Amino acid sequence: MKPRRSNLSVPGHLKKMHDKACESQADVIMLDLEDSVPVEEKIKAREQVIDSLLSLDWRRKTVTVRINSLDTPFAHRDLLEVAERAGHVIDAVVIPKVNHPGDVYFADRMLSGIEMQVGTSSAIGIEASIETAEGLLRATEIVQASDRVKTLVFGIADYSASIGARLVSISGHGEKEEELYPGHRWHFAISNMVMHAKAGGALAIDAPYGNFKDLDGLRRFAVMACALGCDGKWAIHPSQIEVINEVFTPSKEDIALAAKVIEANNQAKSEGKGAIAVEGRMVDQATVRLASKLWEQAKYLQLV
Numbered sequence: 001m002k003p004r005r006s007n008l009s010v011p012g013h014l015k016k017m018h019d020k021a022c023e024s025q026a027d028v029i030m031l032d033l034e035d036s037v038p039v040e041e042k043i044k045a046r047e048q049v050i051d052s053l054l055s056l057d058w059r060r061k062t063v064t065v066r067i068n069s070l071d072t073p074f075a076h077r078d079l080l081e082v083a084e085r086a087g088h089v090i091d092a093v094v095i096p097k098v099n100h101p102g103d104v105y106f107a108d109r110m111l112s113g114i115e116m117q118v119g120t121s122s123a124i125g126i127e128a129s130i131e132t133a134e135g136l137l138r139a140t141e142i143v144q145a146s147d148r149v150k151t152l153v154f155g156i157a158d159y160s161a162s163i164g165a166r167l168v169s170i171s172g173h174g175e176k177e178e179e180l181y182p183g184h185r186w187h188f189a190i191s192n193m194v195m196h197a198k199a200g201g202a203l204a205i206d207a208p209y210g211n212f213k214d215l216d217g218l219r220r221f222a223v224m225a226c227a228l229g230c231d232g233k234w235a236i237h238p239s240q241i242e243v244i245n246e247v248f249t250p251s252k253e254d255i256a257l258a259a260k261v262i263e264a265n266n267q268a269k270s271e272g273k274g275a276i277a278v279e280g281r282m283v284d285q286a287t288v289r290l291a292s293k294l295w296e297q298a299k300y301l302q303l304v
Contacts, residue, residue: 057289143200
């Protein structure tokens with residue numbers, strides 16, 4: 001699977017932003033039909049997203065479309081029209097506020113029917129946004145509801161509202177947290193989501209950081225998300241892409257250590273040894289798997 005370090009959210013109704021996003025350094029471009037689009041622009045945004053998908057060259061990108069929530073009158077048309085007319089371009093649809101595996105069942109069956117009708121050769125994936133206490137509670141069921149589920153995404157603002165957490169920032173997306181809580185306020189929620197995602201073979205993506213001018217704050221939160229096992233982070237502004245990519249890119253030191261672990265493991269296998277030692281420390285197979293995953297990402301990014 002391609003790296004999904006930076007996931008840039010782009011309003012669906014603003015064509016000029018689509019052109020810029022396509023040329024950006026973001027790994028993933030998410031054309032958004034939900035929160036960033038005013039209600040009166042929903043239909044226009046859907047048509048604009050389809051037009052942009054068909055007219056721009058997205059081959060260097062992972063491309064997703066966030067449809068409207070399934071409890072709105074727009075979602076089923078979003079899913080139908082985007083998948084039917086541009087399903088061959090996109091990698092996944094992002095479903096907001098997934099609270100129940102039934103949400104995934106619905107999208108999965110609908111996509112299957114569309115793919116049979118148009119003869120799509122590859123299945124469209126699903127990214128499920130975990131944005132409520134109920135969604136987090138059922139995250140295992142959600143990620144196991146379909147083989148299409150490739151990613152779980154943490155929605156910090158709506159999750160905060162669902163549990164009645166205090167609002168400490170204008171955007172509700174992470175900044176000023178240290179003024180309220182002595183530590184990482186969302187450690188449990190993000191770590192919990194990561195656990196469910198990885199147990200189901202999916203990726204985990206952290207929520208955006210709201211103050212796009214505060215790159216130091218963005219870096220702090222990205223580093224914590226990476227440490228908890230997230231594979232990437234949403235960006236709401238192009239200025240955030242460079243920092244996010246840097247944090248979620250393996251460092252030279254990490255790559256060198258991974259190479260040592262892999263080499264030691266291969267040598268141990270060739271000699272019929274069960275134990276592996278690297279730099280005076282015993283290494284288990286879990287560490288070998290981590291090293292192998294990091295090495296593959298480094299290869300894809302042409303760092304080795």
